[in-house]
Amino acid sequence: MGDSLFRYDEGLQMEAHFFKGLKPAFPPHFHEHYLFGLVEEGARTLFYKGCSYTARTGALLAINPGDPHACQQLGPEATDWRALNVPPAVMEALAQELTGSGEAPLFAPPVIWDPELAAEFGRLHQLILEGSGEFEKEELLLFFFDRLLGRYSRPISLAQPESRAEVERACDFIRQHYTEHIALDDLCAAAALSRSSLLRAFTRAKGVTPYRYLQSVRVERAKALLEQGAAPAEAALAAGFADQSHFHRFFSLFIGMPPGAYREIFFQK
Template identity: 50%
Template sequence: MRKEIKTLVYDEELRLEAYRFEGMAKAFPNHFHDYYVIGLIEKRERRLWCKHQEYTIGTGQVLLFNPGDTHACVQADGGALDYRGLNIPKEVMLDLAEEITGNRALPGFSPAVLYDEEVSCYLRPLHDLVMNGSLEFGKEESLLLMLSLLMQRYGQPFEECIPECREEIERACAFMEEHAAERISLDQICREAGLSKSTLLRAFAKSKGVAPYCYLESLRIGRAKKLLEQGMSPMEAALKTGFSDQSHFTNYFARFTGVTPGAYRDIFLKSSGTGGEGQASP
């Protein structure tokens, strides 16, 4: 059986993550990120669910996930996935969008899956430059050219990509964001939203694409990543982000990102900003 290889590099100059999965057979459950994901399938096929749509994705296809886009995937052909991707934080995308368009507004990309050889021709060498720790300005040039093309062909104002949500669901989300580090109950969320449990669960899944608990855990994982990037220990990060214990945190973190919290933190402890095992899911 082919060995899984997961590699992640953080580029301090571009302020983004590049990662590569080789021989990846595991499935990723339904989840979302608070950053942009731009990925390229190098080999094999997967079934992908994104924002209530199902896709068969394969070699040469580009994935575009906006912050908050719910998605899940499983291997479809009995093989193992080869995939490369970039994770771009929203604050970085704001700066890049302003540089490219002169308008400081987040873009929203659609569709989530596309085949565009010109985009791939920018993405693959850019990814290689970041993974290899290049210090030349060519990588910044490639990033700007790639995003210019993506915004021109597949971009629209980010707000238009966010599905309309009922006021009650927004109150539930705001409550979970405010109290994510605490132990909260479904009863508390329902009281805040003013909905019964069954109504909340149906409406929340329809609006956000995930159940409330998955939404809460994804919030916690996102905050834990930021603490780990600052050098905090996995145990401290678990306690500060509301996980019941370090074991639960480690299992959940690895399930949704493909790497343990300790391995993720080690990437950012290296002064060179390179090396380490891989992270986020396709």
């Protein structure tokens, strides 16, 4: 992986990431936050909800919390990529301020071609990376999300598809027991489905396998612990990873950087 820059903005309560010379593929995974991105150079193929999208230079990306996605390099050239991670509570507060509705929005499509918004996002992202204390940053944030919400969002109550109750029971079981060793038979018992039926229904509803869902939940929990200053070994154990190599592999695959480097962002604050 090429050079990377990261900053957590205390005032805005969001993370800015800049990946330069990005080549590795990201396997199917999800985040508990909103992910907004801008391709500055290069091209990636995004796999999202059973479809593939091409994200070339100038493309904006908007990925909703919990939506599985994957991407890989398109062509020989590496990609320069800006990303902004926005917690759901922060997004809801922005929606309340800008639209009068505090309901969490869903954005579509995941790849957006809008030069005006792309330019605003790039400027906002750069100000966050620089640690700007000027109110221009807050101004740009509100202008960007006002236009993004108006053009590309729907209320979650109208846009979110229904999931099978059996699959939701399996997800609940994973979230309650992610620190423990979980067997496939445990999930089948929680969902009241056979192994083959559960795997088919779960993958169809969530876009990832139950095991990938479990690892995503564990990585998200480990992220929260690292942000609070926990050592990687401590975070791995508390999140349910069996060993450090397993933790390092999945964290780096899903987040794009090793857990120790991620912790340093917050430790240095």
